[in-house]
Amino acid sequence: MSILFKNAKIMETKDGRLNVLENAFLGVDGDTIDYIGTEKPQKTYDQEKDMYGKLLMPGLNNCHGHTAMNLLRGIGSDLPLMDWLHKMWPIEDRLRPQDCLAGMEMAILEMLACGTTSFCDMYLFPQDICHCIGESGIKANLTRVLMGENEDYKSFFKRNEAIDFRERCNGLYNDRLHVDWSIHAEYTIADNIAQGFAEELPELGGRLHIHLAETKKEQEECIQRRGKTPAKWFYDMGFFNIPCYAAHCVWVTEDDMDLMKEKGVSVVHNPSSNMKLGSGFAPIPRMVEKDLNLALGTDGSASNNNLNMFEELHLASIVHNGYTGDPTIMKPETTIKMATVNGSILQGRPDTGALEKGKKADIIALNLDAPHLVPDYDTLALVTYSAQGSDVCMTMVDGRILYENGQYLTMDRERVFHDYRKSCEYLGKE
């Protein structure tokens, strides 16, 4: 199957820079982009789609979240962090695999509708529910998270589930599913579990998803307890010896950032969550200067409270201006790359994240025929400051259209809502 998009505005990547073509063509053959240009290609495609008034851009990568926490959306809003957690935990204890499946499927509906083509998740029962990645057509890096109890490492069920999950499922669905490792955080893992995991890490390989320096308390208590920052602890334990992506990083120090740069640790910035929970402002402009690989995430819906990457793109583009007093500090090109290609690098998907010949066709279209999107003097600024998630009119992953004009082409919206509402009823009220 091949498709030619024509008459489109196209945000291509050229020599590593974002560049906007007007009235251009983009060809997709199978799962791959095989043409971008302002001349009509010679080749005949199975289908042509007129994209007049629309912008094609790379799909967004939501690089940190807990998808099924959408089931808890709005519970305990506006409580202090510890009170909120204490309200959450007893409900989370009751979550069953079918609830997490319903939550992840609903999250995928939400994400596809606002332009997310790939996500990283850290939550419960991924090994039981990952078939929905196959069915929906989206890409995901899932993890069976390591946290908690001081048990014997080799017989610890979470370790064994994580290893089994990776062995069985990594690379499934034409490599749309990646299975990564996850340590929830420095303060939630028992020392012997951390030690055991660190010892077998060299043979395990793979990628590691962690929470890092989200709150001032986390940073300070680790320094008190261990005499070092959480970042230094992860570094010393050897966890940064495999590709690692660290969510939040609000309170990292200069030295922490240097260690992360040395080891190529990617940072996932979650501006909505960090502000809503009162965690603070991550030193993103400093990380830009240090050339760390920076991506974006929504965090879970319980602390955001949605999965709209256009909001995160917007916030990443303005909050640091406000915080530093410098309106030039975050450029649209920087933040759009955070939302797209940097996330692909983080996920171990160097074959996507940009509209370039030879890349995977993970493409979204924005309908520019809207009062808030005219005129277009600067397309990157328009996408960053003016566009909404709801402007997305098409989401394509690996050359397959999954969402178009309010319709889902691979998922049964009614069935997902039905299952989700049943889980909400089970968990409390809806």
Place this chain on the structure above:
Amino acid sequence: MSILFKNAKIMETKDGRLNVLENAFLGVDGDTIDYIGTEKPQKTYDQEKDMYGKLLMPGLNNCHGHTAMNLLRGIGSDLPLMDWLHKMWPIEDRLRPQDCLAGMEMAILEMLACGTTSFCDMYLFPQDICHCIGESGIKANLTRVLMGENEDYKSFFKRNEAIDFRERCNGLYNDRLHVDWSIHAEYTIADNIAQGFAEELPELGGRLHIHLAETKKEQEECIQRRGKTPAKWFYDMGFFNIPCYAAHCVWVTEDDMDLMKEKGVSVVHNPSSNMKLGSGFAPIPRMVEKDLNLALGTDGSASNNNLNMFEELHLASIVHNGYTGDPTIMKPETTIKMATVNGSILQGRPDTGALEKGKKADIIALNLDAPHLVPDYDTLALVTYSAQGSDVCMTMVDGRILYENGQYLTMDRERVFHDYRKSCEYLGKE
């Protein structure tokens, strides 16, 4: 004409507090709400509308902006403030009344589609273009702004236009149009013009729209020049002796806030603009403590870059948590009132801003049947943290539906786009 909304979720106001009714009825007779309750009213209405799965809430009031700056959207994004202004001014000098009309009409299309029922504007040629308020059905407080030249006050054309505009147009269109006064800012008005205006203010009456303490530079230079803050200058000049609303107030001092409280000055918080331009974070939590009347605005599209009040509501609800480190500091009820009833008070419209029997029917509906809006454990939190402007499916002003499901009922969308694109072409390129 009377309408009964049925099966709705309704965010009513009861004894001054927001309260959510489930499966409820709301009756509108003419321009007024005449029933709210969970029992079906006895009275027969001309029309019944089933609002199952929808939330009725008060329309939003965008209390500070420069609507026709949408024509300049995206020009000079990411420049330092002064460079940006120097890029803007020569283009603004070329604006004609028809351009400002096209800009205001396009802004009204945008605002109606995301739930704004009333706006305050400070820009050019309001006296020539205000008929679009009549035609569109929206409510507005317009001003012919005083700024600039050191001319004889009584023969100053801006003064005379402002007085003439108010005399001719204040209260037109069933009082949907209010004509207010405006001083652009302390630093942009000649002393003799300010003096002359201050002298005749007692007989002029009305309301006053100003910029105040937007940047640190503005605050500091005024103290240097006049030995007092801009707020103290406005106070001493007597400008706070009529109802006044002050946009931004990022750098106001404790004393400034106390003066404003003493005189009942309303504050318009513009979080997107203040962050994007690097102005900083207004001390909104402190103003909440001092019980100032706080409203919300988008500012112009050139410094936002859109007119989406749901974004401002969201930002006002989270940025101060991040800035203070306290996730409980801004409550959804506080910020929803900022976006609604407080703005009505500011605008001199005590007959609206809340869903209550006897209030004007300025009502919006949100479609809750969306992946990011389930479950609804806390409707105020849902509206504040999860909802999008694009969730608005109906906008009613004075009992008249102006926008519904993507369609404009009073405005010709194609004609407005046509005129707007012509103005964009005239101003540069589109």
